[in-house]
Amino acid sequence: MRLINRRPNAGAGRILALLPFIVVLGAYLVGSAARLAENPNDKLLPSLSSLGAALQRMAFSTDPRTGDILMLVDTEASLYRLAAALAIAVAIGLVLGIAIGLLPYFRAGLGAFVAVVSMVPPLALLPILFITMGLGEASKIALIVIGVAPCLVRDVALRVGDLPPQQMIKAQTLGASTWQIVLRVVLPQTLPRLIDSLRLQIGPAWLFLIAAEAIASESGLGYRIFLVRRYLAMDVILTYVIWITLLAFLMDRGLALLQRRAFPWFAAARATG
Amino acid sequence: MRLINRRPNAGAGRILALLPFIVVLGAYLVGSAARLAENPNDKLLPSLSSLGAALQRMAFSTDPRTGDILMLVDTEASLYRLAAALAIAVAIGLVLGIAIGLLPYFRAGLGAFVAVVSMVPPLALLPILFITMGLGEASKIALIVIGVAPCLVRDVALRVGDLPPQQMIKAQTLGASTWQIVLRVVLPQTLPRLIDSLRLQIGPAWLFLIAAEAIASESGLGYRIFLVRRYLAMDVILTYVIWITLLAFLMDRGLALLQRRAFPWFAAARATG
Amino acid sequence: MSVISVKDVWKEYDDRVVLEAISLEIEPRAFVALVGPSGCGKTTFLRMLLSEERPDRGTIAIDGAPLPDEPDSGRGVVFQRYSVFPHLTVLGNVVLGLELKAAPLLGRLFGGARRAAETEAREVLAAVGLGGAEAKYPSQLSGGMQQRLALAQALIAKPKVLLLDEPFGALDPGIRAEIHLLMQRLWHERPLTVVMVTHDMSEAFTLATRVIAFERRRNEPSDGGRYGATITRDIEVWPRRIAGQPRPSRTSSLPGRDDPAPLTGANRDDPAIEGATP
């Protein structure tokens, strides 16, 4: 039978899905063991037990210097920044995206501008950001917003533009004003699509968060990673990387779930195009 | 008339498109003049003439130390890295994306893995990367690949999965093997879609490039920005930022053009779904 | 006094004439079917009646006044697809028309006003045979039910003119027969002037009081698009149909003509809503 027609059964599928994770873990363990055999103090690929110890230290015991659970503090700080930034970016994405996607005047005025702005490398603008917004939370949140919002705006505009024109006509024949069309026709149909775009932006958002925290911060997951890099504490770095990956993955799944729950009509509407 | 039905004519459209650029430029000039009036040595918002001087210095005169035109050398180095990385990422995206999107066994085995891997924050992995791959070009290219390839794989897999199953059946009734289906049915239809995905990844690719060059490099646009950032030489930074934006924008347009030229059938096929 | 009067209307796209010298008077409560080959400009004509497009030459007037600049609630419309809002329930789709009229700011009604609107909407839904499906989303409806919903939605705004662009073109023949009956009933019961584009001649003659054919008379490639389509036939359907005076015998016998109706089960319009009483 052609490979294209061969399907693993449920059990084999589950094993296959685990396989690459096991391979990566195995490769890590072998590499780690080899390096540790050469230099027991090696910090690059810590053993599983050192990773466990790092987790224990960071997540389950208080830091003697500050009396806090560091991983908790870091996670709170990072998630706060991320949530604030994504909320702002979503608001910008919705307002500008709907305006550009729906209103010809806005499309003419802002379409090209947003396309260009989305190409500006935000990291290079950090100094300006610091000086205008200060070193505090504002500039970190702003970096994420600047990095994420243009993509959201473009995406939302595209998806608003993809709504069947028949719907806009229909709404007008029901007497809707532009504002009512936005409110009752476009916005509710844009929200579930926005979640799709947002899911794609979670990766970049974490990236900007880490970059911002690496530059000036007192807490946060990115801060800690770049701080402990100073003494090559890979045990902490790897623990944090896994934790960030898990958080990002959960956010992704959470948004997917939210989409399904909050917009039950959407899956079917998307399938039928 | 409703705002939704009002369309600017061609001339007004062009003026509107320029407007935001003019506004940003104006705001910059006002801000710059204000800061310079207060402190003539202010470096944050250099005047247009200092920007011009920086451009002249970086792009049109040779560096006395090395005899090179710095901006040229930096651009070459960065573009080389970018091109190499994107080529590798595209190859990975195509091979894995098609395998995952088309072959049930690969989807079962790698789908979840790629979803998780695409959530790993590459910046946090930088230390590991540098240590395993050294500080040469390899690690910089690898960072971009790691940052970009998982998204490409996911995207390609999704788009391969979206191909009408009727096409695969049809190909089989024409006697095609899996390999022939890949070669003659899936690959050619995936390429133009890959260009779409690639365009979305240009921004992140630049980001990773700049981040990698900031840490270990002897030339490159990101290297220069980080080098002069210590002195807050915003004249050079802004010149470089504008240049990078322009390059990214041109790459985006170039890919769009390539898509239209190389795949004339695609625009129509996409429109009809 | 004629409700719609079209005078010497021309329409070009990119220097290609699509419609040429269309003149037409449509009486009040007429049911006009517009037929013609694909691409001859039927939809374009309907879009002009809707104010979505503007004629390049000529005028269109309704009740003597020139057409408004843009679509309004005086003219309802049902398209072949995308006529209903996928994010609203069946009831929500119909209530929407009332909400938009009554709540300019929020486009939403609450409390008693909403309940009153819902009652009105339920009546219209019952009239199109969608009683019981109020809580479903359009994607849960069959194609025929979606078009019923689109009709209900258009009707609740009480338009004087109803424009239909191949409204039943995507439906199975059996379902089409059922909805034809509905369409006729609605036309008889409500003060509507209807203009319907269709590909299907039997549909045109089943429903309309008047069948108008658009056709491009000169179609040599050498013309280079200098000639558009125009009205080539204008047939009064005989025996004459008069709005408000249904003749059950003729209308109910017609659908059989091209439908495999004897073969279809009771619920075939509606596999998704088993148990509901349409």
Place this chain on the structure above:
Amino acid sequence: MSVISVKDVWKEYDDRVVLEAISLEIEPRAFVALVGPSGCGKTTFLRMLLSEERPDRGTIAIDGAPLPDEPDSGRGVVFQRYSVFPHLTVLGNVVLGLELKAAPLLGRLFGGARRAAETEAREVLAAVGLGGAEAKYPSQLSGGMQQRLALAQALIAKPKVLLLDEPFGALDPGIRAEIHLLMQRLWHERPLTVVMVTHDMSEAFTLATRVIAFERRRNEPSDGGRYGATITRDIEVWPRRIAGQPRPSRTSSLPGRDDPAPLTGANRDDPAIEGATP
């Protein structure tokens, strides 16, 4: 000897019986039309004939041998949509079948072999009336031309069995009449056994030698999906049609039945290819 023999085939999806006890013998060169209400399992049955699905019970054999595990070049297929490859030209779409057979590694022919294949493909294209459109992409063709192309593409692989799933369901009536003629000609000229799913009774009786109706006889909601559809009618079309013996009078008179053929211009199938001679 019968070409296709279906014996007591059952098919369930998610514990819901879709097809129940289907038994059927299809003679060589028969043209079987499969009709029935929406959702009754016609497509499912065709998918089983194609080896895309496997029966839960019962067997299907072709020429006495059990069906292969997966689709192969012995059974050609045309779907309602997506039957042709949008990235290949008309010629490329047809040549593809020859290339796949002749070049297992690259799936591509070059030089003389390619020219020979192109000549063969051009002949088939001419036979379906697509001569002159070889360099176009499918998106530049009208719906009718796309389905002609799909037929040509299927025919070049010289299948013994041709499976059609509402192949002409999306076409305008006039275009459908033309392609019906083509379909009949092809069936007469080539050694094909045809199974066609259709919604349109007149189409079924226009083309087929035998019309088979699927229907779910018990359809109370309380059944909970325990009963599937089965064959409720099996009608030999009269006067008998025999492959290779076309009777021009009857076939050409039929399309008029539900088509506005008198109204349609010459080129109506094909606004995109003005200037080409179909």
Place this chain on the structure above:
Amino acid sequence: APKKDFKLAWSIYVGWMPWQWAAEQRIVKKWADKYGISIDVVQVNDYVESINQYTAGGFDAVTLTNMDGLSIPAAGGIDTTALLVGDFSNGNDAVILKDKTALADIKGQKVNLVEFSVSHYLLARALASIGLTERDLSVVSTSDADMVAAWATPEVTAVVTWNPLVAEIIATPGANKVFDSSQIPGEIIDLTAVNTETLKDNPAFGKALAGAWYETMAIMSSDTPEGKAAREAMGKASGTDLAGYEAQLKATRMFFKPDEAAAFAKSPEIGATMDHVRSFLFDHGLLGNGADSADVVGIELADGKVLGDTGNVKFRFTDAYMADAAAGKL
């Protein structure tokens, strides 16, 4: 194990710029050829990354400070020898306050600095000098590349950093240097360090490095056009100009002469300094998490004395190569 090809990682800092210039002028190659080996001089923008790379085995030698040498490679189990003492910071690192003039004013402020770096150490020493501790203020980690931009924001009122950032910051109105490394002379030492094992197996590598270094030192310290050209080139390469570079050199106690360097390396002050350093590191948890005292990592001084665990000596000072250079024995 004996080998032929070696790699040196350096990062941009006033005291290490000579390496790049020496490589460009083929001085490094000349000396490497002399010993029949090859030396690759690699620039790493990010200082910490260069040390990490060295620690992970990617390089045989690296430029670093005494403190980072102890906290990263040595604490990571890589036995490291301070081959060349290039200079010590003599004002290059400073505590700067905005609109305040006394160090004591730092109390209660937020202080921006690169956490766990020599700046952090300088702050600790500065606080100790007036009887304060880190608990009296709060530290905000800030990347060095953005320190100047950070200073320009109103909420940043105190920074600890190094040159050229110090010079940039001091040039702005309201900036006051309230403490600098000239007040703890000889404690922040810039080294060229080599993997001890590599050096033991390949003394030629150490000799070639020392030879190249002191030839370069002689040129750049000379008051000739050649010397000026060298300094100008180093300034340019670090992103500034001749004047800027010379200003930085002024705040650096360069050991242009090998005998001075050797003498400093052997001096007892090094022992005192390293004791300060290791207790700072231990207090901040930088000697490894299992460390129960500052003694876990042994430090061997040039005279053979060992601070801390003699069984785990991972950081060594030596004057051998500098003395050879001074004696002209290379």
